[in-house]
Amino acid sequence: MSVAPILEISGLTTVFRIADREIVAVRDLNLTVATGETVALVGESGSGKSVTSLSIMGLLPRGVGRIAAGTLRLRRKTGEVVELQSIGGEALRRVRGNDIGMVFQEPLTSLNPVYTVGEQIAEPIRIHSGKSRREALADAIQRLEDVGIPDPRRRAGQYPHELSGGMRQRATIAMALACNPTLLIADEPTTALDVTIQAQILDLLGHLQRERGMGMLFVTHNLGVVAEIADRVAVMYAGSVVETGSVARVFGHPRHPYTKGLMRSVPRLGTATRLKEAGTPLPTIAGSVPSLMNLPEGCPFAPRCPFRIDACSAAYPPLVETGEGQFSRCIRWQEI
Numbered sequence: 243m244s245v246a247p248i249l250e251i252s253g254l255t256t257v258f259r260i261a262d263r264e265i266v267a268v269r270d271l272n273l274t275v276a277t278g279e280t281v282a283l284v285g286e287s288g289s290g291k292s293v294t295s296l297s298i299m300g301l302l303p304r305g306v307g308r309i310a311a312g313t314l315r316l317r318r319k320t321g322e323v324v325e326l327q328s329i330g331g332e333a334l335r336r337v338r339g340n341d342i343g344m345v346f347q348e349p350l351t352s353l354n355p356v357y358t359v360g361e362q363i364a365e366p367i368r369i370h371s372g373k374s375r376r377e378a379l380a381d382a383i384q385r386l387e388d389v390g391i392p393d394p395r396r397r398a399g400q401y402p403h404e405l406s407g408g409m410r411q412r413a414t415i416a417m418a419l420a421c422n423p424t425l426l427i428a429d430e431p432t433t434a435l436d437v438t439i440q441a442q443i444l445d446l447l448g449h450l451q452r453e454r455g456m457g458m459l460f461v462t463h464n465l466g467v468v469a470e471i472a473d474r475v476a477v478m479y480a481g482s483v484v485e486t487g488s489v490a491r492v493f494g495h496p497r498h499p500y501t502k503g504l505m506r507s508v509p510r511l512g513t514a515t516r517l518k519e520a521g522t523p524l525p526t527i528a529g530s531v532p533s534l535m536n537l538p539e540g541c542p543f544a545p546r547c548p549f550r551i552d553a554c555s556a557a558y559p560p561l562v563e564t565g566e567g568q569f570s571r572c573i574r575w576q577e578i
């Protein structure tokens with residue numbers, strides 16, 4: 243897609259201090275999200291997906307996690323471009339909730355139990371737009387309607403515990419969209435929900451993204467969900483993006499042994515369309531993900547890789563373009 247990016251991440255490296263050591267949770271990550279496109283970040287547990295979204299939002303645990311390198315450029319609603327890694331405190335709060343909306347896995351962690359749903363959605367509207375309490379509440383009720391909550395006026399007066407899990411997630415989506423952000427970050431937004439509700443929330447997010455022309459960064463461990471919702475995908479392994487490109491290219495013609503392994507382990511599947519039908523979580527590959535405390539030299543996937551040669555352990559492989567906007571972090575991509 244040739245539309246100007248809303249988010250442009252170059253060389254992001256995020257580290258955590260654990261005891262007296264630093265571990266690299268995200269290494270040299272490049273990612274763009276353009277207006278009107280959905281980019282999925284997919285990988286197994288611990289691959290660095292959430293650390294990437296926390297890095298973007300400036301929500302890394304203070305004193306423990308930090309961005310060690312890279313730039314994260316965000317084009318604000320006003321057209322101004324800011325570098326998220328270097329603006330702090332107040333400036334970041336102006337961006338968060340205003341230019342970037344966020345939806346997390348567990349709605350109860352985003353919703354405050356002691357305020358009504360309406361008050362919580364109205365709050366960011368008041369802060370970012372300067373509207374009166376009454377006007378902001380009217381907007382909040384409209385947002386609840388936008389996300390398909392029936393009887394939104396009554397729901398706005400209720401507390402989070404009075405809503406079902408699916409309704410609560412709709413309410414957090416309403417809150418994320420309260421200020422009409424241009425970028426939505428959804429981190430495992432359907433994982434904690436029942437399967438039928440998952441499908442509804444996914445449909446809702448897809449619908450809202452298209453209707454509003456937002457960019458969406460969608461974090462998931464589920465390949466079926468990626469096939470369903472995303473235009474492009476970045477596959478993460480042990481803190482690195484190992485392959486990226488359009489969903490059709492990456493799932494149809496994987497150029498990294500890890501992606502290929504994932505595709506092969508989904509029974510009878512090979513294409514994005516079939517994956518969509520399956521809706522399966524990430525399948526397993528023989529061996530286990532290395533600990534970030536103890537990453538192998540060179541390519542982190544090498545110990546599990548059927549294509550491994552000595553050169554793989556000699557140096558960390560660069561991300562190379564394999565054609566049509568697809569990139570692979572494998573020195574043997576041509577043979578895969």
Ligand SMILES: Nc1ncnc2c1ncn2[C@@H]1O[C@H](COP(=O)(O)OP(=O)(O)OP(=O)(O)O)[C@@H](O)[C@H]1O
Nearest residue numbers: 258267286287288289290291292293294303306534
């Ligand atoms: N608060 C923290 N303190 C120390 N290390 C952390 C912290 N959060 C994350 N990490 C490190 O970063 C790694 C990547 O975590 P991350 O949450 O991004 O994984 P993920 O791909 O989102 O997995 P999951 O799907 O399980 O959330 C973890 O394995 C851990 O080593």
